[in-house]
Amino acid sequence: MSTTPPPRPYNRAALAENLAAYVFLAPVLLLMAVFAFWPLANAFWLSFHAYDLFSPPRWVGLANYSYLFAEDDFWISVRNTTLYTVVVVACQTALAVALAILLDQSIRGKTFFRVAYFLPSVTSSVAISLIFMFIFFKNGVLNQFLTFTHLDAPLAALGLAPPVDWLGDPRTALWAIMLQNVWSTAGFFMIIVLAGLQDIPTSLYEAADVDGATPWQQFVYVTLPQLKPSLFYVITMGLIGCFQVFDQVYVMTEGGPLKATLTTAYLLYKEAFVNFNMGYACAIAFVLATIIFAATMVQKRLMGE
Amino acid sequence: MSAPTRNTNPLATAAFYAVLVGFVVFSVFPFVFALLTSFKAPADAFAPGLLPPTWTLENYQGIITGAPLFMRWVLNSIIIAVASVGIIVLLSLMGGYAFARIAFKGRDALFVLMLASMMIPGQVLWIPNYATLTQLGWVNTWWALIPGLVTTVTSGVFMVTQFLKAIPKELEEAATLDGLSRYAMFWVLIIPLAGPVVASMTITSFMASWNMFAWPVIVLNSPELFTLPIGLNFFKGLYTTKWSLIMAGSMFNTIPVLVVFVFFQRYFIKGVATAGMKE
């Protein structure tokens, strides 16, 4: 937060500044205290208890956590979720930036293109699932395309004998869901990048033009650095959303085949509301949050935010 | 970054539009599929070919006549969406302004805490939040929807913070010299500059509110209080799904968000202030 002016030298001015900040923040803080921090504290407390929802919580110390770290399913879910997050966040961010920059040009039919690219993020998930089933099944569009383009031969060399049952094969199921996620969220994050692009002063591009910079150089040396704040938002929200991925798994694969799409949030949901293991579920939640937090910090460091 | 406008090579322009249109096909196809299916008779839902063999409005009629509360749900959805968008945008602007522009005590810690609160999967907060709502007597009222939108508020504050950081600080310094207070500055300086971010906040919070599902289902008991997307879920059978009817229903989720998007995306233009600004 480097652009903020330094605190005023006078105590009274500083006091007024602090007061103003908290006045602006008061409604948000009140909301969060009641409906985020309080239940969070409750969940944290429960993560040290055996709690089956119907008997009083029983203190077990770190037992939930040690059980968690000894559990195969947990590690499988962490591996799946991490792979999922890395791939999806990278692809959706790159795509969002590319689409936003394309649509920030003075082009014909700008509104049409913007609406078209935004559409996936509001298309009915039922329609999307049906379409993707149609793409991924054994006689589906993807396999027909691969046969047509003779790309099935290199795949067979990789051990994926055609035709591949993309959602039914443990080696490809997670990738199929990733593709669907990137497709449906890139347009959403495009909006935010698009808004961020409007904050970049045109004078910077004019100066770059004078210096004879190529479009690519302008992108690397002007656009990207200026987009940093919005990119930090897009990537952080992407990390949070992907590490907590649940809906797609719940609807498309229920964690299968052979736990290939078992994600940590899905595991947590099952423990909390299917297996009556709320204390354990809370422990999973806090370990997952720690992972997300660490990933965000790494990202922050890398971006120099 | 204005390659196609200045580049006079017609081949490059053609290639540029080819890429744009290619993306459109990918993006639009499932929506078109859903839209066309919604005009098919249920028995034709899987008929080969994208176009309905016979066009029919029976799915839409079926929804409106089959749900006596349909108009009520539409009204509910609109009221809830308008109220939440207004509140979320205002609270986010206020919070984001404080984080981005004021160096107050505890700012960094508070900011990190706020981000961290979004990292806990919401499912473990359902039961304690429900208990709070029971205490407040809010269960089965619209006030109970508030916890379902806290994450949207938090991410809104985060978004605004990131955007307001980009505004040059000279503007505020000048305003301070003019004797403007922090509160006045917020209204006369920040709000007018925040056009694009308000537009994207409006779109995203409208989406969040309109499509909110799991939490309202948990805290609302009376069908009279439901929003449209929740009410329309009554049409989804466990096995006896009428696909064309479901697709017609999904249009009520998609179209309103699209309308809001079309209206507000116009504000994704250079702000007057930043356009001429010298760094």
Next chain:
Amino acid sequence: MSEEPIHTALRMITALSQPNIRRTATVLLTAAFLAACKGGTDDGGKARIRIASYTSSPAEIGLMKELVAEFNQANPDIEAVYEPVPGAYYPKLLTMLVSRTAPDVFYLDVVEFKPFLAKNVLLPLDEFVAKSKVTRRETFIPALWDAFTDQGHVYGLAKDFNAMALFYNKRHFEAAKEPFPDATWDLERFRQAALRLTRPVDGQPVAGFALTHDNVDRYLPIAKMFGAPLYGPDGSCAIDEPKAIEAMNWYTGLKLRDKAAIYPSEVGSSWTGDAFGREAVSMAWEGGWLVPYLAETFPKVSYGVSPLPKGPAGRSNFLFTVAYAVPRTTAHPEAAWRLIEHLTSPASQARVTFAIPSRRAEADGYVAHNPVYASIVAGADGAMPFAFGPKSSRVKDRLGVAVQEIFLGAKPVERALGDAAAHIDRMNRL
């Protein structure tokens, strides 16, 4: 009831349109305070009860509304409110149970019966049953009554049910000159038919059968047909016994050896009934829910329904059923019971259209009007409830993993089932 939030919301909107933050805050706070003061009240003397259901079809919601309205007419001392839940049903039910705001009557799937019972949240209904004139085990299909009975205590009354039957495509059978299936078919006869039916029809590839390779919905009944139950007499998991292995070899053989079966995902379907509707397979084992699905989505398919084939050790089937249950925390147990009794009365049961009535006479009457369900009702006798013990869902998931391991070739049959049995025993001991 909802008028107040509408007005307050409108006030908030008006307030927000003015650039006066203090005014807004005041209105917000007042509104919040007003809403906080408004609590639920009980009418004097009138027992107010709530009944919650998940929503499996519009037809079912419609009938429930009618039945509850009639109940309120006939019982002036009770006001029953119907609360259909259009999603997240079990999370919502659990949340309400935990915070003691649960409805007085709720739907309970048979797969959740033992887990709920283990948490001691269900009210035994024995005293009411003892006093009742119309609610007796003999008047219900006994297997359904027993599905919600534990150690002689009844905890729920089945509202309706379904079981599996063999659906077959008449056009495919005729094209293959294969006689239609009947009650005499055994598993070997079924396999022979599946082999002969795996041939193109009108240039389209068709497989004899669609099976599930990611869950135990088909395998466990087959194991039972071979004489292998899930749990042995001592209560330990017996799914790795020789007969269970033989059953699994037969089942996987349909696909892996005979190539006479496919998975629904291979033809772009999410369940076998859909693959059957698309005429990608000639036979499927599905429940009565497939009948309306075919009528609505694939009306051109000409099909017949016959009982599941029998195995070396006889017949088996799964019983899919849902009960009306009452939480221990209810303030009005008597009123809740009267509502349940009304909903399961012979007159109410006769109006069930979306599944099969759970009373014997009404189920038979249902079949008389809809002969297509005859094989399904017949399948209920001797069927096992779709339930797996107090660790229900864990056990079901673990068995599903074993089935996946076998079909995907990750483990040989003996080891997959052996590992599953050992794991299930460990989970059940916890």
